[in-house]
Amino acid sequence: MKEILQDLSFAQLQELMLSMGEQKFRAVQLYRGLLRGARISELSDISKSLKERLLDRFEDEPVKVREVFTSSDGTEKYLFELSDGNLIEGVLMSYKYGKTQCVSTQVGCRMNCAFCASGLNGLIRNLTSGEILSQILVINARHGGTIEKRAVTNVVLMGSGEPLDNYENTVQFLKNVTAEGGICISARNISLSTCGIVPKMYDLAEEGIPLNLTVSLHAADDAARARIMPVAKAYSIAEILKACENYFDKTGRRYIFEYSLIEGENTGKEQADKLISLLKGRPCHVNLIRLNAVKEKKLRGISEKEAYRFLGMLEKGGLSATLRRQIGADIGGACGQLRAGYLAQTQGQEKEKEANPQGQ
Numbered sequence: 001m002k003e004i005l006q007d008l009s010f011a012q013l014q015e016l017m018l019s020m021g022e023q024k025f026r027a028v029q030l031y032r033g034l035l036r037g038a039r040i041s042e043l044s045d046i047s048k049s050l051k052e053r054l055l056d057r058f059e060d061e062p063v064k065v066r067e068v069f070t071s072s073d074g075t076e077k078y079l080f081e082l083s084d085g086n087l088i089e090g091v092l093m094s095y096k097y098g099k100t101q102c103v104s105t106q107v108g109c110r111m112n113c114a115f116c117a118s119g120l121n122g123l124i125r126n127l128t129s130g131e132i133l134s135q136i137l138v139i140n141a142r143h144g145g146t147i148e149k150r151a152v153t154n155v156v157l158m159g160s161g162e163p164l165d166n167y168e169n170t171v172q173f174l175k176n177v178t179a180e181g182g183i184c185i186s187a188r189n190i191s192l193s194t195c196g197i198v199p200k201m202y203d204l205a206e207e208g209i210p211l212n213l214t215v216s217l218h219a220a221d222d223a224a225r226a227r228i229m230p231v232a233k234a235y236s237i238a239e240i241l242k243a244c245e246n247y248f249d250k251t252g253r254r255y256i257f258e259y260s261l262i263e264g265e266n267t268g269k270e271q272a273d274k275l276i277s278l279l280k281g282r283p284c285h286v287n288l289i290r291l292n293a294v295k296e297k298k299l300r301g302i303s304e305k306e307a308y309r310f311l312g313m314l315e316k317g318g319l320s321a322t323l324r325r326q327i328g329a330d331i332g333g334a335c336g337q338l339r340a341g342y343l344a345q346t347q348g349q350e351k352e353k354e355a356n357p358q359g360q
């Protein structure tokens with residue numbers, strides 16, 4: 001694989017231009033072109049010879065849209081192909097205030113949570129910062145967005161992968177995506193979701209990027225959590241809560257817990273009571289999600305009615321909580337489902353029946 005030009009900040013692009021014997025101002029044209037989601041080969045305002053020299057060293061199209069699936073609720077699910085042929089996925093959700101894109105940070109994942117499809121084949125590799133950024137540039141352009149008027153207004157790092165297990169590249173991406181003069185998405189419109197890699201949560205608090213920190217909790221005690229999330233054996237809930245408090249102290253941002261409702265695992269009154277005593281009075285919010293059942297896994301979700309009952313218990317106990325609208329369930333909306341379905345299909349198995357390819 002060649003290098004990824006989108007990894008570079010504007011200052012690094014300027015240095016690159018100087019090192020290639022070009023004038024510094026060329027970096028402006030190059031940067032604006034890349035932000036428009038253009039390939040290097042499509043850039044019209046740089047010379048043919050510079051283009052050729054860039055193409056010798058850098059990937060022309062690091063993230064390519066391979067397929068788009070559109071859900072009945074308008075959610076779009078993307079299957080992207082990387083330069084080395086690896087597949088990742090992304091989701092674009094439309095809301096009244098704008099569009100939220102869910103991006104992937106790794107090919108696969110090594111966290112192996114019991115309910116999640118992303119880790120089915122383990123971690124394949126980390127994405128570079130430019131590969132994370134390109135997912136947004138490509139989709140923004142497809143939806144008619146520009147640098148001045150973005151179509152993608154919000155970003156969540158909740159696609160496949162564990163962002164804090166790819167810390168350096170994720171932070172570089174966050175710096176580049178929030179940089180002034182760039183695509184410039186405000187950190188306040190960005191949420192990073194982690195399974196709770198505690199030391200990296202402390203590091204993130206020091207980066208000066210006031211994004212929304214989201215932690216996948218999914219259980220209210222360590223034993224129950226360890227049954228569904230292997231990472232719980234490394235870090236306790238108490239340690240996670242301390243790291244969240246530190247994040248709040250350093251950034252002033254309230255934190256969010258994701259809690260996927262899994263039949264027979266974490267939806268009883270006892271778990272609700274434990275969750276209330278853990279979180280009551282803290283500057284946090286709980287997002288309940290009904291599990292999107294993954295066909296390779298045994299775990300199942302619960303009914304909407306049961307989910308509302310669990311929500312009611314939390315609210316009665318004084319927690320700020322919401323039940324997230326289940327979006328894109330008919331197109332394999334949860335992490336890793338689309339890629340897993342696709343890999344299974346290419347291995348001769350049945351393609352996910354519900355998927356509704358819109359083609360390319």
Ligand code: SAH
Binds near residue numbers: 161196334
């Ligand atoms: N690794 C990060 C981010 C990716 S997962 C993390 O663990 O937070 C984003 C969220 O989707 C997490 O809360 C994850 O637990 C949840 N999730 C994964 N698979 C799911 C499924 N099948 N149904 C519902 N939620 C799921």
